[in-house]
Amino acid sequence: MFVVAIAELGRPVEEDLAALASDMGATAYDARLLLAAGTPAIVKTTPDRALALELLGRLRARGHGAVACDSGAVVSSGDMVSMRKLRLAPDAVTLDDRPAERLPYDDVLALLPAVHQRRVDTATQTRETKLSMGRALMTGGMAFTKTVKTSTRSSAEERDVVLYVFRRSGAPPWLLREHGTSWAGLGLPLAHSESENFRIAVAALRERAPGATYDDRLMTRKAGERSMMSGSGGNTTVKTSSEAGVDLLAHLQALWIARGAYR
Secondary structure, eight states: OEEEEEEEOSSOHHHHHHHHHHHHTSOHHHHHHHHHTOSSEEEEEESOHHHHHHHHHHHHHTTOEEEEEEGGGOOOGGGSEEOTTEEEOSSEEEETTOTTOEEEGGGEEEEEEEEEEEEEEEEEEEEEEEEOHHHHHHTTTSOOEEEEEEEEEEEEEEEEEEEEEEETTOOOOEEEESSSOOOGGGOSOOOSSHHHHHHHHHHHHHHHOTTSEEOOGGGTOOOOOEEEEEEETTEEEEEEEOHHHHHHHHHHHHHHHHHHHHO
16 A cells, blocks of 8 residues: 655645645545644555555645655564664664674664554453352242353553664664663663663664654654454453554654655
8 A cells, every 4th residue: 555644744734725635535624633633644545556646746746745655665663673682882783682783873864752552452251150049949940050141341551662763774674662671781870760761772872873863753643553353252352552553654754854864
């Protein structure tokens, strides 16, 4: 699928709202809501490459900072180079668990912090057999038990702050996670919490890669969520995650940053 997005509005929304709504195949109200959520704002998803390029051209002609990509080319978080055991060398980031990998500071194009949100909803149904004197009386002593069904629901939410590190060379992005990362390789005094060590690591990367663009708009930008349902034995689990949607938004934002860097 080809995705077209506005990374930067070239004029106030109201001045171009009718044309934007037409581009999106939506009402003016829906177009306004989508753009109010922030950028990058995905305005079209289509299997037609020619249609995507035509729309891209129209948006740019009206002054908007628009980008487009094939969603199949987006590297998922799980396939990015994990920075769980990073080490800050003088000229590059290295990894204790992957010695062959190396990220020169001058190859860092963009540092994009974001939030991955996950939710697990579980519905459990249990059956229990209990002694029932009332049932025994009703059936003349033929049945002394009854089956009782009980349903329970539970929810659990996770929030993981991450840092996408996109490269000028076009090599696969690197990903730093707030949780589950070893901070010993920073070579800096460590804090008592993962969140504070994450902040220290991001600040250190920004200092060592001054040519990189830092953009934190994805920290508050909501992404489309994907759900996966499974069940057995009367139990149903629905897992919902924003990770894939945030991956796409980060890729689109990096494209916009790269376009500005190489124009």
